[in-house]
Amino acid sequence: xxxxxxxxxxxxxxxxxxxxxxxxxxxxxxxxxxxxxxxxxxxxxxxxxxxxxxxxxxxxxxxxxxxxxxxxxxxxxxxxxxxxxxxxxxxxxxxxxxxxxxxxxxxxxxxxxxxxxxxxxxxxxxxxxxxxxxxxxxxxxxxxxxxxxxxxxxxxxxxxxxxxxxxxxxxxxxxxxxxxxxx
Amino acid sequence: xxxxxxxxxxxxxxxxxxxxxxxxxxxxxxxxxxxxxxxxxxxxxxxxxxxxxxxxxxxxxxxxxxxxxxxxxxxxxxxxxxxxxxxxxxxxx
Numbered sequence: 334x335x336x337x338x339x340x341x342x343x344x345x346x347x348x349x350x351x352x353x354x355x356x357x358x359x360x361x362x363x364x365x366x367x368x369x370x371x372x373x374x375x376x377x378x379x380x381x382x383x384x385x386x387x388x389x390x391x392x393x394x395x396x397x398x399x400x401x402x403x404x405x406x407x408x409x410x411x412x413x414x415x416x417x418x419x420x421x422x423x424x425x426x427x428x429x430x431x432x433x434x435x436x437x438x439x440x441x442x443x444x445x446x447x448x449x450x451x452x453x454x455x456x457x458x459x460x461x462x463x464x465x466x467x468x469x470x471x472x473x474x475x476x477x478x479x480x481x482x483x484x485x486x487x488x489x490x491x492x493x494x495x496x497x498x499x500x501x502x503x504x505x506x507x508x509x510x511x512x513x514x515x516x
Numbered sequence: 517x518x519x520x521x522x523x524x525x526x527x528x529x530x531x532x533x534x535x536x537x538x539x540x541x542x543x544x545x546x547x548x549x550x551x552x553x554x555x556x557x558x559x560x561x562x563x564x565x566x567x568x569x570x571x572x573x574x575x576x577x578x579x580x581x582x583x584x585x586x587x588x589x590x591x592x593x594x595x596x597x598x599x600x601x602x603x604x605x606x607x608x609x
Contacts (some may be wrong), residue, residue: 388556389584458550466553470531 363392363511365504370438370516371400371427373445373460379404379516380463387470392511395467396504398477402484403427404464405474405491420485427484430460468494473507475499524560537566543581544573544602551577552584562609571598571604578603 364386379395387393397405411428413421431432435444454457458466467474474495476488481498488498499507541558543551551572558568572581582592585607593606 381549384553388549388552389580390588455547456545457547458553462550466550466557469557470553 361510362390363394363508365394365508365511365513366515367504367515368395368397368401368404369399370436371433371501373433373448374435376401376404376430376433376516377460377463380460380467381458382514383472383516384470386462391502393470393472394475394504394507395472396475396477396499398480398488399484400427402431402476402480402491402506404430404487405476405495406486407490407492416485423484424486426453430464433460436456468492475504475507525567537563539566539568540571541568542571543577544571546577548576551581555581555585556588558582559585559607559609560578564609567593568607568609570607572605574601574602574603578605581605 337357358385358429360463364382366383368376370376370379379401383393383395406427406429409429409431413425430494432442433445434442435448438444438447449459451457474492476486476491476495476498478498478500481487522547539558539562541554543554555568555570558570562568570581572578577594582595582605585605586592591608593608594604596604596606598604
């Protein structure tokens with residue numbers, strides 16, 4: 334049977350199982366997002382959720398890993414970044430926000446252009462506007478250390494708003510007590 | 517490039533005391549999440565005593581903007597119907 338938390342907050346204590354003594358506490362106003370995908374539509378979801386949550390008072394952390402690192406690259410457009418020919422190829426394929434593909438209906442790059450047109454026509458914020466809003470709202474942006482090493486990227490390759498380079502353990506500490514999403 | 521429908525104007529009112537700046541934000545053409553995002557950004561620029569008048573549409577913005585402003589410690593002075601689906605929310609820091 335749900336009961337109100339004794340600490341007086343609005344959180345609710347709910348037993349995981351009727352016979353269990355272990356209870357689940359409703360989350361604090363904190364949202365952490367693991368941005369794994371580098372797709373245009375999924376990154377739009379990341380930044381829509383992040384900015385929306387930050388705007389209504391949440392503490393927001395976004396942890397960019399693997400293809401998600403494309404969203405925080407400083408240099409826009411395709412370039413051969415990285416230390417060896419393999420990472421240079423990845424650097425060329427990951428050309429930043431302007432060339433991120435959609436996860437479906439990419440149509441050789443026409444998909445994102447179509448979606449941007451539809452967004453502007455309906456006065457919905459574009460991905461670039463959402464990223465700028467995320468910076469203005471002070472959302473905590475982090476880069477995944479492991480993925481950076483694999484893809485041959487350095488902190489200097491990212492936008493200056495990236496707060497830090499983290500590993501899993503630090504991210505888990507930061508996200509504790511809030512909601513975590515994997516996109 | 518998307519249309520920017522938010523305006524922020526400042527015309528000082530003779531209210532006396534610190535702050536007293538008056539700002540207007542029109543988010544009637546915005547959609548989630550930019551309704552809350554632009555309101556939050558404008559609120560964060562206010563000095564103590566400043567007032568922000570937000571023009572917004574009924575539905576989710578009307579349901580959530582005044583509530584979120586109160587939760588974040590701002591004074592919601594009034595919520596008034598302007599015309600049609602447009603409402604005016606006056607918030608003071």
